[in-house]
Amino acid sequence: MSQIHARLAGVTRVFPGSAGHGDVHALGPVDLDLARGEFFSVVGPSGCGKSTLLEVLAGLQTPTQGAAAFEDKPIGAETPEGVGVVFQEDSSFPWLTVWDNVAFGLKRTALSGAEIETRVRDALAFMGLKDFHKAFPAQLSGGMRQRVCIARTLVLRPRLILLDEPFGALDQQTRLLMGDELLRLWRETGATVLLITHALDEAAMLSTRVGVMSSRPGRFIDLVETGWPRDRDSRIVADPAFGAVTARLWSNLRGESLKAMGHA
């Protein structure tokens, strides 16, 4: 079995311009090898193409040039089987209960009703939602709704989990705790995780490696190995090495962020 779980090779994405505006070169060229079971985060200035990169891996966007692959198979215009995505925006279905939200994808598989029930119950327990299975998303906090979306992805047992700023709308304390849950999920499932985030501390705390992207068109300008033990949680922020990792990320990113803001 290849140790390279997902790969981007020379991927660029150019969006055709609309009337009066030229083409927008959003991403690349980008090369990236995601190792099986690693936790990789991507940080970069606003508008540098982080989400575009994730959507290429999710099969939601086709590269203008280059190729993307998952488990040695090319990624086309469809999300590959075994890939799960959690978006930044609340993507729970407001008309379904928490239970039905989480079971949504499973009901479209060949799994038996009993197996679906077991998986949903386990995911709800894992995400701390078992007492809310009859609630509708509107009755939950933003953090709980995001956990519903994570549970909906989790029950399908994806081998590659793509997370597009999933905690972007949450307060700092909730984000730290959600980070702990995400680490627990990563350890227990053994899945490969790619996290897009704008929060350097979040990237530094959660990741095995962090990719720092330039301003648009986004390219990787640094790959930082954190060197954290696999069994870690948010208390790692008190480790002196945490400051060094965050400082390195910021020193790489500061100039790019200024460029993105038009100050360079």
Added chain:
Amino acid sequence: MTRAGAWRLGLLAGFALALELATRTGAISHTILIPPSAMLARLAGIVAEGQLVDDIAFTLLSVLTAFALAVSTGFLAGIGIHALPRLRRALDPFFATYYAVPFFVFYPVMIAIFGLSKLPVIAIAYLFAVVAMIVNTLNGLDRIPRVLAKVARVHRLSWADAAWNVKLPAAAPNLFTGIKLAIAYAFIGTIASEFIMATSGLGYSIAYAYNNFDNRTMYALMLFVVALVGAINLGLYEWEKRLMKRRTGR
């Protein structure tokens, strides 16, 4: 009953009582308005004697036909127009000004085309209702959060599965508004058309009673129409409120 509901009921009862007093004391002449109790008594008589059953059935059938046609074709047209942005851009100004057109000026054309039957009434009511459904279908489709469409793709749903289980429920609040407006417009179109181009129906009967100075029957039928439309819309409003409570938590 909620406090707001009690207030609503109180306001209605107070208004009815004020009218009763004003008409009984002669502050409002009986040639202008009859007491609400007299309207009710006449309406009870009409119902008990089975009078005007054919007219009520005629009107309700016309309303239901226009409503069903408006909702089904308006919904399908909305989907089609939404899928064709150029056509949409061309049609948008027409939709925006549609209700500025006084439809009833076309009644001679409708009679010329369909003859003096149910059909011109249904046609006017349909034309009155259908655009509300088209516009609200378009609004509903416009307001489907893009992220939900992405979720459908990530779950690799078929076109039909995504339409039925993601897009339709996501657009439901606007579709419901379209349905509510369609039934209201279908009633307005039907009853107003019956005044001028029908030989039966509630609108025709109200006009007939008016022309024959039968104020009691005229007001009884007006009360019936108001109560019926009010009850239907109240029912839809309560249903919508219950559905929306799930979505908004309020």
